Amino acid sequence: MEETKPRKIMFVNRKAPHGSIYAYEGLEVILIFGAYDQEISAVFLDDAVLSLKKGQDTTELGTKGFSATFRVLESYGVEKRYVDKESLAQRGLTEDDLVVDVEIVDAAALRKVMGEQDVLLPF
Amino acid sequence: MSSLDVSGKTIELDEDGFLKNMDDWDKEVALALAKTENVDMTEAHWEVVNFLRDYYQEYKIAPMIRILTKAIGKAFGKEKGNTKYLYELYPAGPAKQACKIAGLPKPTGCV
Amino acid sequence: MKFGILIQEGPYNHQASDSAYNFILASLAKGHEISGVFFYNDGVINTTKLMDIPADDRNISKRWSDLGAKGVQLIVCVAAAKRRGISQNVLIENARIDGLGQLSELCIESDRLVTFGD
Numbered sequence: 080m081e082e083t084k085p086r087k088i089m090f091v092n093r094k095a096p097h098g099s100i101y102a103y104e105g106l107e108v109i110l111i112f113g114a115y116d117q118e119i120s121a122v123f124l125d126d127a128v129l130s131l132k133k134g135q136d137t138t139e140l141g142t143k144g145f146s147a148t149f150r151v152l153e154s155y156g157v158e159k160r161y162v163d164k165e166s167l168a169q170r171g172l173t174e175d176d177l178v179v180d181v182e183i184v185d186a187a188a189l190r191k192v193m194g195e196q197d198v199l200l201p202f
Numbered sequence: 203m204s205s206l207d208v209s210g211k212t213i214e215l216d217e218d219g220f221l222k223n224m225d226d227w228d229k230e231v232a233l234a235l236a237k238t239e240n241v242d243m244t245e246a247h248w249e250v251v252n253f254l255r256d257y258y259q260e261y262k263i264a265p266m267i268r269i270l271t272k273a274i275g276k277a278f279g280k281e282k283g284n285t286k287y288l289y290e291l292y293p294a295g296p297a298k299q300a301c302k303i304a305g306l307p308k309p310t311g312c313v
Numbered sequence: 314m315k316f317g318i319l320i321q322e323g324p325y326n327h328q329a330s331d332s333a334y335n336f337i338l339a340s341l342a343k344g345h346e347i348s349g350v351f352f353y354n355d356g357v358i359n360t361t362k363l364m365d366i367p368a369d370d371r372n373i374s375k376r377w378s379d380l381g382a383k384g385v386q387l388i389v390c391v392a393a394a395k396r397r398g399i400s401q402n403v404l405i406e407n408a409r410i411d412g413l414g415q416l417s418e419l420c421i422e423s424d425r426l427v428t429f430g431d
Contacts (some may be wrong), residue, residue: 084422101321102353107310107392111413114266117421147262154269198420200319201428310392 083171086197087118090157092127093201096146097137102130103145106201110148113155119142120196121152123181124163127202131162131177149179163189207214222306227305235303237285239294243303247291249278254304264306267297315346316424317331321430323355324373329429330359334376336427337385349386350377350424351416352408356428357394360387362405372404379409388415 090109094101112119123131132149137144152160162181165174174183184192193199206213208231214222219238221227222226225288232251236243243251253274263275267285275283297309318337322329337347352359360378362427381387387408389399394410403412420426 088420100354104393105213108353108413108416110263112417112420114268115414115417115421117417145262147260151261151263151265151269154272155266165345181247197427198426200426201430308369 085117087120087195087198088112088198089193091117091193091199091201092121092123092130093125095126096130096135097142101202102127103143104187105200106114106145106148107155108200108202109152109156113157116156117156120159120161120192121157122161122163122184124166124189126160126166126170128166128172128177131179131181133176133178134174138165146178152179159192161182161189161192204235204239206231213240216308218302218308221305224305225308225310234303235305239292239299239302241292241299242269243292246282247300247303249282250274250288250291250300251298251304253277254280254300258306260303264301264304265295315348315422315424316340317348317426318350319419319426319428319430320350320352320356320359321354321428322364323358323415324364326355329356329431330373331371333427333429334373334380335404336429339431341385347385349388349407349415350380350388351419352389353393353413353416355397355431357389357399360389360394360405360408361399361403363403378405380405383406388419390416400412 091101092107094104096110103172110120111152132146135144135146139143143181160181162177163181164185174181204215206215213226213231216222233243241247254264271283271285271288274288292299301309318333320329320333324330333350340347359373361374364372364374377387389404389408389410391410391412394400404410
């Protein structure tokens with residue numbers, strides 16, 4: 080059996096960081112999964128690319144700011160962090176606007192990486 | 203326990219003895235919190251507490267234990283970068299006990 | 314096949330819960346195995362026994378509890394549950410509150426993780 084082989088698990092972040100809890104609760108899952116020695120990756124697409132945008136301040140929203148927390152992903156074992164090229168461009172952002180080092184991928188490349196996963200977890 | 207008296211000020215705690223308001227924290231409050239945990243704060247204890255506070259300040263979360271051990275080892279010397287060392291300082295568990303003394307939010311208990 | 318199930322939306326408000334339930338029934342009928350159902354996000358609200366539903370509609374939390382009685386593992390995320398006031402006191406029978414690590418286990422041990430969300 081392949082019980083001991085680490086599984087390829089990808090977090091598919093799709094939603095804006097504020098306005099709903101998906102981004103935050105998704106991040107909480109990512110941080111826990113880091114402890115399980117699997118092959119963890121995360122992709123940010125659609126409005127989720129905004130989660131990684133520098134210079135966020137949630138004081139006026141009255142919610143906990145958590146964009147800084149995305150910066151721990153690498154140390155928590157999320158080896159690959161992808162951002163969808165088109166989603167980024169549509170929102171007028173470039174790699175320099177983001178709080179973490181990511182790999183920018185186009186739709187075709189993303190499709191390929193997703194196809195290689197054992198588990199996709201959408202948030 | 204629902205509050206602590208620290209130099210004339212009443213500090214509110216939650217049902218598990220964590221600070222209700224993170225802004226209440228100072229060194230004296232930390233010492234009082236340590237007392238509730240029966241921890242005598244030495245230089246080594248402060249290293250961990252201060253590290254946790256800095257980490258929280260930067261990343262808005264408390265690091266999970268294996269990240270903490272790694273980072274402590276890197277910052278303060280290899281001999282300190284292990285779970286055993288942290289448990290010697292904080293026998294009831296560094297994540298819970300040191301976080302409490304550092305005035306960080308209660309870990310969500312999700313492992 | 315061994316299916317793990319993740320439910321991310323609340324009952325009645327969204328079809329995720331109904332779809333998951335029907336998927337599980339169909340899977341079991343076909344001889345598949347359900348390694349566990351994990352309730353996350355507003356999905357945790359599926360597991361309160363305080364629901365009071367008119368007789369002409371389905372009682373979603375009771376339905377889950379009955380499925381649990383048949384041996385399907387029902388796991389409710391503790392952190393998500395705390396945020397939404399779901400505690401041991403209001404939890405349906407045959408479900409348990411546990412950590413996110415359990416979702417990780419489901420991902421590891423199931424052939425497929427099937428997500429029901431928005």
